[in-house]
Amino acid sequence: MSSVLGRVVATERRPNTPHEFHFWTALDSPVGIGTIVRVDGRDPVNGVIPHVYGVVTEGFSWTDLASPLHDVMGFDGQPGSDGAQQTQRAEIRLYTAAVLRHVPEEPLQPVPMGTVLLADESDVAVALRMDGYLREGARTGIPIGVYRAGGTDSPIYLDADFLLGPEAAHLNISGVSGLATKTSAVEWLLQSIFTHFPPQKGSVAAVCFNVKGPDLCFLDQPGEINDADRALYDSCGVSPEPFDRVSYFAPYKSDGVSLNTLRSNDALLENVTALTWGLREVLQYAEVLLNKDDIDAKADALIDFIKENVLDKRFVDPMLERPHTVTSFADLDAWFRDVLRGLEKKDDQSWRTHHVATIRKVRNRLSNISLRCKGLVADDGATSDLPFGSFQDRTVYVIDVAGLEEDAQDLIFARVVTKLREHLEKRDLGVQHVVVFVDELNKYAPADGPETYVRKMLLDIAERGRYLGLVLFAAQQFRSQVHRRVVGNSGTALYGRMDGDELATPGYAVLSPAIKTKLATLEKGQLMVRHPHFTQPIFVRFPRPSIMRGRDGVSRYPQAATPTLHAAVLRTLRALEPSLTLGWLQDVTQLATDDEILRARNDVVRTRPSDVRKAFAAHFRAAVAPRTASRASTPAPLPAVPADDPYGF
Amino acid sequence: MQRQLAALLPQARPAGLGESTLEVAGQGMDAPRLISATVLEGGALRAHRVFGAPATQFRAFLDGTQRSQVASYIGHVPIVLGHAAAVVRERRNRRMHTWDAPVVESRVYCPRAVVGGTVWRSLQAEYGALLVDTSDGDAELTSHPFSLRDAAVHRAQAHREALEQQLAERWCRRERDPLFIDGGISGNEAVAVSSCTVGVVKSHLTLYVEGDGLRVVAELAQGHRSSVFRITSRKRTTVASWYLRLRDPAGHDPMWGLVRVEVAHPAPDAADRIGERADEVSRWILAEVAPLALPDARWDKMVYGVRDCEEFLRAIQ
Numbered sequence: 001m002s003s004v005l006g007r008v009v010a011t012e013r014r015p016n017t018p019h020e021f022h023f024w025t026a027l028d029s030p031v032g033i034g035t036i037v038r039v040d041g042r043d044p045v046n047g048v049i050p051h052v053y054g055v056v057t058e059g060f061s062w063t064d065l066a067s068p069l070h071d072v073m074g075f076d077g078q079p080g081s082d083g084a085q086q087t088q089r090a091e092i093r094l095y096t097a098a099v100l101r102h103v104p105e106e107p108l109q110p111v112p113m114g115t116v117l118l119a120d121e122s123d124v125a126v127a128l129r130m131d132g133y134l135r136e137g138a139r140t141g142i143p144i145g146v147y148r149a150g151g152t153d154s155p156i157y158l159d160a161d162f163l164l165g166p167e168a169a170h171l172n173i174s175g176v177s178g179l180a181t182k183t184s185a186v187e188w189l190l191q192s193i194f195t196h197f198p199p200q201k202g203s204v205a206a207v208c209f210n211v212k213g214p215d216l217c218f219l220d221q222p223g224e225i226n227d228a229d230r231a232l233y234d235s236c237g238v239s240p241e242p243f244d245r246v247s248y249f250a251p252y253k254s255d256g257v258s259l260n261t262l263r264s265n266d267a268l269l270e271n272v273t274a275l276t277w278g279l280r281e282v283l284q285y286a287e288v289l290l291n292k293d294d295i296d297a298k299a300d301a302l303i304d305f306i307k308e309n310v311l312d313k314r315f316v317d318p319m320l321e322r323p324h325t326v327t328s329f330a331d332l333d334a335w336f337r338d339v340l341r342g343l344e345k346k347d348d349q350s351w352r353t354h355h356v357a358t359i360r361k362v363r364n365r366l367s368n369i370s371l372r373c374k375g376l377v378a379d380d381g382a383t384s385d386l387p388f389g390s391f392q393d394r395t396v397y398v399i400d401v402a403g404l405e406e407d408a409q410d411l412i413f414a415r416v417v418t419k420l421r422e423h424l425e426k427r428d429l430g431v432q433h434v435v436v437f438v439d440e441l442n443k444y445a446p447a448d449g450p451e452t453y454v455r456k457m458l459l460d461i462a463e464r465g466r467y468l469g470l471v472l473f474a475a476q477q478f479r480s481q482v483h484r485r486v487v488g489n490s491g492t493a494l495y496g497r498m499d500g501d502e503l504a505t506p507g508y509a510v511l512s513p514a515i516k517t518k519l520a521t522l523e524k525g526q527l528m529v530r531h532p533h534f535t536q537p538i539f540v541r542f543p544r545p546s547i548m549r550g551r552d553g554v555s556r557y558p559q560a561a562t563p564t565l566h567a568a569v570l571r572t573l574r575a576l577e578p579s580l581t582l583g584w585l586q587d588v589t590q591l592a593t594d595d596e597i598l599r600a601r602n603d604v605v606r607t608r609p610s611d612v613r614k615a616f617a618a619h620f621r622a623a624v625a626p627r628t629a630s631r632a633s634t635p636a637p638l639p640a641v642p643a644d645d646p647y648g649f
Numbered sequence: 650m651q652r653q654l655a656a657l658l659p660q661a662r663p664a665g666l667g668e669s670t671l672e673v674a675g676q677g678m679d680a681p682r683l684i685s686a687t688v689l690e691g692g693a694l695r696a697h698r699v700f701g702a703p704a705t706q707f708r709a710f711l712d713g714t715q716r717s718q719v720a721s722y723i724g725h726v727p728i729v730l731g732h733a734a735a736v737v738r739e740r741r742n743r744r745m746h747t748w749d750a751p752v753v754e755s756r757v758y759c760p761r762a763v764v765g766g767t768v769w770r771s772l773q774a775e776y777g778a779l780l781v782d783t784s785d786g787d788a789e790l791t792s793h794p795f796s797l798r799d800a801a802v803h804r805a806q807a808h809r810e811a812l813e814q815q816l817a818e819r820w821c822r823r824e825r826d827p828l829f830i831d832g833g834i835s836g837n838e839a840v841a842v843s844s845c846t847v848g849v850v851k852s853h854l855t856l857y858v859e860g861d862g863l864r865v866v867a868e869l870a871q872g873h874r875s876s877v878f879r880i881t882s883r884k885r886t887t888v889a890s891w892y893l894r895l896r897d898p899a900g901h902d903p904m905w906g907l908v909r910v911e912v913a914h915p916a917p918d919a920a921d922r923i924g925e926r927a928d929e930v931s932r933w934i935l936a937e938v939a940p941l942a943l944p945d946a947r948w949d950k951m952v953y954g955v956r957d958c959e960e961f962l963r964a965i966q
Contacts, residue, residue: 027744064960066944074941085939086705087953088743090960 002123005029005150006095006116008039019099021054021111024092030150031056031095033514034528034539036119036127041112048104052111053119053127054097055536057512063089096512098536100127124154129533133159142196143236144189144494144529145540155236156540158492160197162532164204164433168491169466172441174479175496179524182475183215185494186437187545189473193435194394195238202432202469203393207386207420209413210400211439214550217263218557219396220246220271221548232543240546243396248272249386250400251376251408256598257568258560260375261400262550265557269571275385275399276378276602279329281415282369283307288414288453289369289407298358299365305354306362310335319343319351329370329377336363373408384605388419391430410454413444417457417470424468433469436461441474442481455483462489480505495519495528495537511537565594569601576604577612588617596620650730650757654721657771661721661728671717671729671802686857686878689889689915690924694862694876696869699893699928703936707847708826709739709748710954711817714962715809717758717802723768725794729758729783731805734962735812737820737828738954745957749819752812753966758801760784763792781808810836817846827933831955834888834911841886841913847930848888848911851950853904857890867903869894872935877927879914889914889923893931895938896949906949910934 006025010016021039025031033056041050065071075081102108103126117123124147125131133140134157141157148154162168171189175181190206197204210216222242225233233240248271250261258264263272282289286303306326309315315335316323319342324335336359343349343356350356370377386397399416401409417436423429438444438458445458461472462485474490476482480502487493498519502508508516515537519528525544528537548556563571570585589597600619609615651663688694713735719727736751757776761769762784773780783800784790790800813830814837820828821843834841834848857880858866866875875892888911896906912930915923937952945956 064956070941070943073943074939086743086936087740087745087940087957089940089953090745090957 002038002117002120004115005031005118006037008111008113008116009094010110010113016111018102018108018110020096021052021099022094022096023116024094025116027091027093029093030118031059031093032149033057033059033518035149036100036124036147036538037097038117038119038123038127039111039114040117041114043112045107045109045112046104050109050112051103053100053103053123054111055100055127055538056095057098057536058096058514060094060096061092062094063091065089100535101129118150118152119154120152121154124152124156128156128538130157130159132533133157133161140198140201142189143192143238144531145527145542146232146235147538147540153235156529156538158529158531159533160193160201162491164193164197164201164435164471165466165469167466168532170462170472170490171474171492171494172479172482172487172490173473173475173494173496173527174477174498174502175475175494175522176499177477179497181496181522181524181527183439184525184545185496185527185542186473186475187216187219187547188542190396190435190437191243191545192236192238194243197433203430204433204435205391205393205431206396206435206437206473207416208396208398208437209409209416209439210398210402211409212402214262214402214554215439216398217248217261217400217550218268218548218553219243219398221268221553221557223544223546223548223552225544225546229543229546232541233546236543240543242547245392245395246271246398247387247395248398248400249275251275251373251404251412253403254374255562256375256378257565258562260403262402262554262559263400263557264560266560266571268557270575273384274572274605275376275412276383277376277385277415278378278383279327279332280311281383281385282373282377282411283311283366285411285415285418285453286366286369288411289372290365298355299362302354302358302362303366305352306332317342319346329367333363333367336367369407372405373411376404376408376412378602384602386416386419387430388423389428389430391434393431410444410452413438414454414457417461421461421465421468421470424470433471435471435473437473437475439475441476441486442478445474445483445486447481447483459483459485462486466491478502480507491532493530495522495530496526497522565597569597572601572605573612573616576608580613584613588620592620650720653775654728657775658721658723658768661723663721664719664727671719671798671805672715681854681856683856683859683863685859686880686890688876688878689920690877690891690927694858694865694878696865696873696875697924697928698870698873699931699935701928701932703938704929704932705936706827706933707740707829707937707954708824709737709820710745710829710831710952710958711735711737711813711820712831712955712958712962713809713813713816714959714966715805716966717805719798720757723764725792725797726760726763727794727798727801728772729798729801729805731756731758731801731808732966733805733809733812734966735809735816736958736961737816738958738961740954745954745961747961749816751962751965752815753962754808754812755779756781756805756808758783758804760790760797760800762790763797814840821845829934829937829952829954831951831958833885834913835880835882835885838886841888841911844913846913847933849934849952849955850909850911851947853907853909857909858892866892866907869898869907871895871897871906874910874927874931877923880911887914888912889927891927891931893934895935901949908934908950 006023008021008023014022035056037054039052119127140160142160143155144158145156146153147156173182173185208216220242225240230240248263250259253260310326312327314323314325320338326332326335343351401412420434445455461470479487500520503516525541528539530537566585570582573580600616604612604616654661715733717729717731720730721728732755734753737748738745739748757780759772761782781804783804817830817840825845828846830846830848833850834846840846871894873894877889877891880890881887890909890911892909894906898905940953942948942951942953942956945951
């Protein structure tokens with residue numbers, strides 16, 4: 001039972017309302033901004049003593065001085081002469097609290113006069129309406145952290161129905177960079193979700209886009225945490241272990257040999273898979289890479305024509321020199337060359353209603369894609385993709401796009417999310433809920449700027465994803481720079497330490513100056529949480545994730561040196577057939593070009609044959625087996641000279 | 650109370666709301682006077698510098714307040730409602746806390762001899778022991794409304810002094826540490842003879858000096874005191890007293906920053922040490938000049954502990 005720490009006060013100039021009240025405390029009271037308190041009313045209403053729960057949003061202090069000048073006079077202008085003051089002036093600590101909940105809810109009246117107590121754990125649950133979703137048998141609480149004030153340590157739960165759908169969904173986190181808040185908070189929350197997501201709600205997986213540095217590259221490696229973090233883990237009922245099921249995906253670098261990721265150390269490659277897409281995969285999302293200036297109605301029509309009639313089909317036309325079966329960018333380029341050559345021969349300006357200028361433009365733009373996204377897009381049409389259809393419960397799929405050009409990042413993001421959506425709609429993804437984590441959201445869904453495919457897609461997820469189980473966890477430094485509909489549809493919002501300029505934007509006008517000040521000075525590991533059940537923002541602490549931090553991982557598992565072609569291919573194939581040796585690979589490919597070797601590798605990776613050795617070798621011309629020259633035991637007899645030989649002797 | 654009186658006495662006419670208290674309205678009505686006093690320290694009254702650093706010795710401060718207002722008139726006779734209160738505020742770790750409990754009481758003042766028996770009986774039936782007869786024992790009381798009003802104020806003042814003395818007596822019974830009392834201590838014998846009480850008077854309507862002594866007092870410098878003298882009265886206990894200048898009076902009137910201190914009269918065997926006692930107590934008082942009692946208008950003479958008492962009483966009344 002908490003002891004009384006304050007009393008409600010109301011004056012004509014500073015009255016209480018149903019949503020706000022004021023109270024004073026002793027000078028040594030543990031109350032601070034963000035503290036949750038309970039008011040016990042004096043007089044019963046309808047026979048019930050009202051209880052009001054509130055969170056402190058503002059604090060005031062003053063003395064009985066009428067003018068600062070009086071204090072100057074009292075100290076004789078010497079601020080250091082405190083020893084002369086035998087008595088401290090009368091002083092007040094007055095706090096303003098925003099109401100979280102009235103019990104009973106009706107009649108809704110101004111907060112009554114009464115005593116103020118520090119909220120204990122059960123009070124916090126009632127104040128934040130967590131009691132509604134922490135009931136045994138219907139528990140949907142996901143711990144987000146621990147509320148701490150005046151000796152009270154109380155886990156704060158988010159409602160899974162409002163975090164991962166269907167009631168509400170999505171999470172947005174803002175905060176300045178470099179304070180280990182945004183990414184750490186999401187990592188911690190994913191751990192919490194994987195531990196506490198109610199079984200009756202089905203399965204859940206996460207797809208994380210690693211957009212910068214090594215942030216998400218070591219989610220399966222243990223990190224160092226201290227006792228305080230362990231206590232927080234313990235309070236929240238989460239085991240302080242790294243994720244046990246993580247799959248990494250990264251495209252190749254432009255050399256097509258080494259993976260474009262900071263997780264390239266040999267010791268960690270077991271769960272790293274190459275991400276390569278062919279022409280079909282890319283052409284489906286051509287508009288991601290081609291902006292409005294590129295794609296007018298005519299160009300759009302030609303691309304549609306290619307998708308419908310050329311791609312993966314045998315295409316025959318009298319104007320063309322030969323039939324084409326286009327499965328790769330190389331095939332497509334050959335097809336374009338043939339078409340343009342035919343037009344030149346005919347000296348014609350259009351083919352099948354498509355003007356030659358349009359054809360050239362589309363050729364130029366599409367050919368460019370394979371250059372701009374080299375490493376991701378395979379010229380040969382090879383595809384290595386996420387396991388759409390067989391996603392595993394409580395598994396994190398990390399797609400490392402940190403080293404890619406912006407276009408390639410956009411392409412990966414658009415395609416992966418669209419595929420997730422398609423599979424969730426068909427209920428054949430393998431899991432019922434997917435959390436998609438995107439950092440730097442202000443880049444993908446900016447508040448202003450041109451309408452892009454990615455932004456449209458993010459808006460669509462934000463507005464409709466909750467019905468599908470497609471949940472967006474997004475982070476950015478400046479919330480004000482993100483599209484309003486994206487952040488507005490985030491049921492849950494987290495705030496780390498904020499920049500003062502950002503706090504001055506209109507989106508934060510609802511926060512009191514004290515809350516803004518607290519936000520501007522938050523420590524690492526502290527968050528302000530807004531959630532549909534919480535009528536006011538709440539401050540919580542969360543533990544440092546028990547995951548190896550990116551920079552620790554990079555120093556412990558340094559990047560592998562760029563391997564030779566053979567070494568890189570062998571490493572890939574060994575994942576399928578560990579008995580392969582470098583000598584065998586060199587023998588098999590001794591007459592092959594680099595492209596042929598890569599094509600063979602991609603084909604094996606895509607088809608995953610039972611006999612890897614045989615399937616890989618089948619791609620190459622059989623080299624003539626070396627034979628040792630042998631001398632005949634008896635020399636062959638010289639042919640007999642013809643009898644009529646004119647030169648005979 | 651106005652509603653009660655209207656129900657009780659239909660002829661009662663309520664006074665206007667929002668009028669200032671009688672204490673404010675009647676300020677400065679008493680006439681200033683000079684009274685000669687016997688000097689206990691040396692032959693003639695002179696100035697003494699208080700040597701030594703100010704010392705914090707007062708553990709608590711006592712003050713009382715009164716507030717009286719005319720509730721209604723019966724004819725020209727005011728029925729006055731008076732409140733009196735007193736409190737001891739104890740200093741612990743440089744913060745002020747209430748010692749024991751404050752005393753707060755109210756009274757209804759009415760001149761029985763003027764209002765007549767019927768009205769008096771009605772009032773007595775309603776207010777019982779709270780009703781005070783302002784004409785009792787005052788043969789000089791006239792029917793002038795101002796005179797009647799002043800009589801009520803004086804009764805309220807006496808009530809306040811009684812409450813202060815009640816608390817001071819309680820302190821003297823229970824405690825040994827010095828108590829700073831706002832005002833004189835001679836009104837109560839137990840308090841006046843106690844070694845732990847020090848009375849500090851801010852009002853100088855009555856000056857206990859004459860002739861050259863008046864000039865000495867008026868010209869006292871900051872941190873100086875006058876010689877100790879004896880104050881004797883028929884109705885009050887004899888005490889030792891002296892004037893003390895708390896603040897530099899330069900640029901102000903002669904009474905600025907001047908207080909008169911009262912302590913218990915020394916026993917005959919200690920009479921020669923009264924000067925030392927005056928210096929000691931003066932050092933205690935000089936230690937209280939900070940913090941300033943601003944914004945109170947009497948801040949030059951008032952110590953902060955007394956202001957704290959007044960603020961406390963204002964809050965609870």
